[in-house]
Amino acid sequence: MYDAVVIGLGSMGSSALYHLAKAGFKVAGIEQFGLVHGKGSHSGQTRLIRKAYYESQDYIPLLNGAYRGWKEIERVSGRKLFTKSGIAYFGEKDHPIIKGVQAAATENNIELRACTDQEQAWFDLPSTFEAFTEVDAGYLRADEAIKSYAEAARSLGAVILLNESVQTLExxxxxxxxxxDKGTYQAKKVVITSGAYVSGLIPNAKLPLSVSRQLIGWVKAGASAPKYxxxxxxxxxxxxxxxxxxYGFPKLNDEQSxxxxxxxxxxxxxxExxxxxxxxxxxxxxxxxxxRSILEQYLPDLATQPIEITTCMYTNTPDEHFIIDFLPDSENNIVLATGFSGHGFKFVPVVGEILADLVxxxxxxxxxxxxxxxxx
Ligand SMILES: Cc1cc2nc3c(=O)[nH]c(=O)nc-3n(C[C@H](O)[C@H](O)[C@H](O)COP(=O)(O)OP(=O)(O)OC[C@H]3O[C@@H](n4cnc5c(N)ncnc54)[C@H](O)[C@@H]3O)c2cc1C
Structure with missing residues (x-):
C-alpha cells in the first residue's frame, strides 16, 4: 500500500513525485514510456518561461512560486535548467497580447526594457511594431528538468516504474x-498527471479536453546569417x-543533442x-x-535553410486555463492536473508543490x- 501513486511521469508528474517524496510520503510513479520521450507534451528540449502573463494575472503568484521552485531543483540536481536570456516581444502597440504583457508588467513590477539592436538584428519587423524585452524571462531545459525531478524523487525513496501503462483505477x-499492464498496486491517494492521455484513463469524468498536434520547426543558420x-x-x-x-529560441548549445x-x-x-x-x-x-512562411515573413536569413519538423501535443481546455483540482466524486482522494493548453511547463515546480499539498x-x-x- 503506497501513500500515493503518481500516474504519468512527464512534466507535472515528475515534479509531483519529488514533492510527495520530500513530504515523507511512501510514493511510486508510473510512466507508460521511458523517462523523457517524444510521445507527450514535453518534447523539443526547451520551453519559454516568462512572468508578465498576458493569459491572466491570476497566474502571477504561481509564477513567483515556480521561479522559486526552479532555483530549488537546480540546487538539488546541480543542473542548469533556467537560462535567463530575456524574451523579446514584437508586435503592434494595440495588439491584445502586447497590451496584456505591458499591463501585467506594470501592475506586478516586472521589468521590461527596449530591445537592443543586437536582439532585433535577426528580425525583419514592421516599423510600427513595439520591441521590448522582459528581462527576467528566458527558457528552461524541459528534458533535463524531468530527469532532475525523477532523480531527486528517487534519492528520497520514491519508486519509479517505467514502461508500464496504467489501465484502470478503482x-x-x-x-x-x-x-x-504489468501488475496491480494499491494506494491511499492518486495523482493523475497523464497529459494528453488523460481522457482514456478516466473516461467517465467526461473532461472537456481536446488534444492537438503541435509542430516544432528546427533550422540552422546559413551563410547569410546576421552579424551577431x-x-x-x-x-x-x-x-x-x-x-x-x-515564438522561438536562441541557438541550442548542447553537444549531446x-x-x-x-x-x-x-x-x-x-x-488540429x-x-x-x-x-x-x-x-x-x-x-x-x-x-517556412513564418521565417520568410520575420526571419528571412533563416528562410532559405532546410527545416526539420518534430511533433508535440497540447491538452486543451475550452478556456485554455489549466485544471488542477480533486477529481469529482473521488472523496478528495484523487488529484488531477491536466489541460495545460500549451503553456504549462514553466509552472512545473509549483504544480508539483500544489499537487503534493492537495494530497x-x-x-x-x-x-x-x-x-x-x-x-x-
Ligand atoms: C510544442 C510545445 C511547446 C510548448 N512550449 C511551452 C513553453 O514555451 N512554455 C511553457 O510553459 N509551456 C510550453 N508547452 C506546454 C508544456 O510543455 C505542457 O503544458 C506540459 O509539458 C504538460 O505536462 P504534462 O505533465 O501534462 O504532460 P507530459 O509531460 O506529456 O506528461 C504526461 C505523462 O503521462 C504519461 N502517461 C499518460 N498516460 C499514462 C498511463 N495510462 N500510464 C502511465 N503513464 C501515462 C505520458 O506518457 C507522459 O509521459 C509547450 C508544449 C508543446 C507541445
Whole structure:
C-alpha cells in the first residue's frame, strides 16, 4: 500500500513525485514510456518561461512560486535548467497580447526594457511594431528538468516504474487499486498527471479536453546569417493576422543533442485535434510550408535553410486555463492536473508543490480556485 501513486511521469508528474517524496510520503510513479520521450507534451528540449502573463494575472503568484521552485531543483540536481536570456516581444502597440504583457508588467513590477539592436538584428519587423524585452524571462531545459525531478524523487525513496501503462483505477473505500499492464498496486491517494492521455484513463469524468498536434520547426543558420550569430534572443511575435503567437529560441548549445546548433521556432495556437496515437500522422510538405512562411515573413536569413519538423501535443481546455483540482466524486482522494493548453511547463515546480499539498494536506496555500474542474 503506497501513500500515493503518481500516474504519468512527464512534466507535472515528475515534479509531483519529488514533492510527495520530500513530504515523507511512501510514493511510486508510473510512466507508460521511458523517462523523457517524444510521445507527450514535453518534447523539443526547451520551453519559454516568462512572468508578465498576458493569459491572466491570476497566474502571477504561481509564477513567483515556480521561479522559486526552479532555483530549488537546480540546487538539488546541480543542473542548469533556467537560462535567463530575456524574451523579446514584437508586435503592434494595440495588439491584445502586447497590451496584456505591458499591463501585467506594470501592475506586478516586472521589468521590461527596449530591445537592443543586437536582439532585433535577426528580425525583419514592421516599423510600427513595439520591441521590448522582459528581462527576467528566458527558457528552461524541459528534458533535463524531468530527469532532475525523477532523480531527486528517487534519492528520497520514491519508486519509479517505467514502461508500464496504467489501465484502470478503482476506488473502494479508503484504497485505490491501480491496474497496469504489468501488475496491480494499491494506494491511499492518486495523482493523475497523464497529459494528453488523460481522457482514456478516466473516461467517465467526461473532461472537456481536446488534444492537438503541435509542430516544432528546427533550422540552422546559413551563410547569410546576421552579424551577431549567437545573439538571437528568445522571442515572441504577436501578429494581428494570426491567432496566438509565433515564438522561438536562441541557438541550442548542447553537444549531446541531435538538435545542437539549431534554432527552434513554432506557432503557439491550438492546432488540429487528434487522438494521441495520430501525433506523427501529418502532411510534412504542407506543414513545412506553413513553418517556412513564418521565417520568410520575420526571419528571412533563416528562410532559405532546410527545416526539420518534430511533433508535440497540447491538452486543451475550452478556456485554455489549466485544471488542477480533486477529481469529482473521488472523496478528495484523487488529484488531477491536466489541460495545460500549451503553456504549462514553466509552472512545473509549483504544480508539483500544489499537487503534493492537495494530497498531504487537502489544500494548497496558492489560490487555485480559477483552475477548478467545476468551472466547466
Ligand atoms: C510544442 C510545445 C511547446 C510548448 N512550449 C511551452 C513553453 O514555451 N512554455 C511553457 O510553459 N509551456 C510550453 N508547452 C506546454 C508544456 O510543455 C505542457 O503544458 C506540459 O509539458 C504538460 O505536462 P504534462 O505533465 O501534462 O504532460 P507530459 O509531460 O506529456 O506528461 C504526461 C505523462 O503521462 C504519461 N502517461 C499518460 N498516460 C499514462 C498511463 N495510462 N500510464 C502511465 N503513464 C501515462 C505520458 O506518457 C507522459 O509521459 C509547450 C508544449 C508543446 C507541445
Amino acid at each position: 476506488q473502494d473505500g479508503s484504497a485505490i487499486t491501480i491496474k497496469t 550569430p549567437d545573439a538571437m534572443p528568445a522571442w515572441i511575435i504577436a501578429d494581428k493576422n494570426v491567432p496566438g503567437i509565433y 541531435p538538435k545542437n546548433g539549431y534554432f527552434k521556432f513554432a506557432h503557439h495556437t491550438v492546432a 485535434s487528434i487522438e494521441p496515437q495520430q501525433m506523427d500522422d501529418f502532411d510534412r510538405e504542407v506543414e513545412e510550408a506553413k513553418l 498531504t494536506q487537502g489544500e494548497s496555500s496558492y489560490d487555485i480556485g480559477f483552475l477548478g474542474v467545476g468551472r466547466f
